[in-house]
Amino acid sequence: MRAWSLVLVMGAAACSTITPFDGGLSLAQRGQDLAAQEAFDEAIRRSPESAPAYANRGIVRAHLGDVDGAYEDYTKAVALGSRDADVLFRRGLALISKRDYQGAITDFTTALSMNPRHAEALFARGSARWLAGDTDQARADWLQAIELEPRQKARMLAAVDSAATGPGPGPPASAPVSTPTPTARAPLDSRALAARGLDRELKGDRPGAITDLRAALSAETDPERRQGLRNLLQLLDAQ
Numbered sequence: 001m002r003a004w005s006l007v008l009v010m011g012a013a014a015c016s017t018i019t020p021f022d023g024g025l026s027l028a029q030r031g032q033d034l035a036a037q038e039a040f041d042e043a044i045r046r047s048p049e050s051a052p053a054y055a056n057r058g059i060v061r062a063h064l065g066d067v068d069g070a071y072e073d074y075t076k077a078v079a080l081g082s083r084d085a086d087v088l089f090r091r092g093l094a095l096i097s098k099r100d101y102q103g104a105i106t107d108f109t110t111a112l113s114m115n116p117r118h119a120e121a122l123f124a125r126g127s128a129r130w131l132a133g134d135t136d137q138a139r140a141d142w143l144q145a146i147e148l149e150p151r152q153k154a155r156m157l158a159a160v161d162s163a164a165t166g167p168g169p170g171p172p173a174s175a176p177v178s179t180p181t182p183t184a185r186a187p188l189d190s191r192a193l194a195a196r197g198l199d200r201e202l203k204g205d206r207p208g209a210i211t212d213l214r215a216a217l218s219a220e221t222d223p224e225r226r227q228g229l230r231n232l233l234q235l236l237d238a239q
Contacts, residue, residue, distance in 0.1 A: 020046065021053055024060075033060040051080035055087045062090070067097045085114040089121040096128055104128040119148040193219060 018026075024039030040057035047053060058073030074091035077084075092107035108125035111118055126141030193216035220226045 019043065021050070021056075024053075024056060028056065028060050028063075033063045036060045037064065049080055051077040051082040051087075054080065055082060055084065055090075058087075058090065062094065067094050070094050071098065083114060085111040085118050085121065088114070089118065089124065092121070092124060092128070096124070096131070099131075101128045101132040105132065117148055119145045122148065 020039045020042035024036045024043060027033075027036035027039055037057060037060045040053050040060065043050060043053040044057065054073045055077040058070040058077065061067075061073060062070035071091060071094040074087050074094065077087050078091070088107045088111040092104040092111065095101070095104035095107060105125055105128045108121045108128065111121040112125070115121070122141050123145035126138040126145065129135075129141060130138035193212045217226060
């Protein structure tokens with residue numbers, strides 16, 4: 001899926017020598033995120049005004065669990081003039097992880113002004129709106145996103161179910177939160193369970209996602225949120 005892939009930025013001309021930036025892209029595509037981050041560090045050291053280098057380092061930082069670092073890199077890329085809707089989309093995901101739902105809505109809306117057919121940004125905005133308590137607008141965004149990407153309907157429906165991001169792993173899309181410190185943990189609340197369900201769905205573990213979402217439904221006490229989770233689980237189970 002385009003929205004989850006790395007931001008690919010082609011150079012003006014091919015070069016026989018692999019640059020740190022190109023090396024970072026290659027490493028990240030192979031899942032070697034730590035090495036990719038080091039390559040992008042070097043790319044930024046050599047070209048401190050490179051928006052693509054910051055944007056791609058933000059992606060691997062998110063994969064490594066450094067949401068704050070990813071947010072800073074996306075923000076730097078925007079400050080350097082990036083007009084890539086994906087950068088704002090990813091920063092919006094980081095903001096959801098940081099529970100700044102209004103900020104996330106703003107970023108997703110801006111991304112959509114750049115690319116009105118960015119279904120993932122539209123879908124994620126629905127998730128942020130749902131978390132902010134605007135369930136009607138959230139559902140409108142979700143349904144419109146599904147219409148834009150019918151081939152991804154099942155994945156989107158799964159993301160709807162786990163849109164309630166709170167403490168715990170991964171918000172919508174690919175901006176995982178930092179790994180908790182190894183202290184005694186309180187039981188996961190409904191939002192954390194829903195968030196973990198999304199993380200599992202994005203990693204291809206649909207049974208695990210459904211299990212977490214059902215647990216989120218059991219733990220949720222707010223009647224409106226319970227009904228929303230129940231409806232969304234029915235949509236996912238139907239797939």
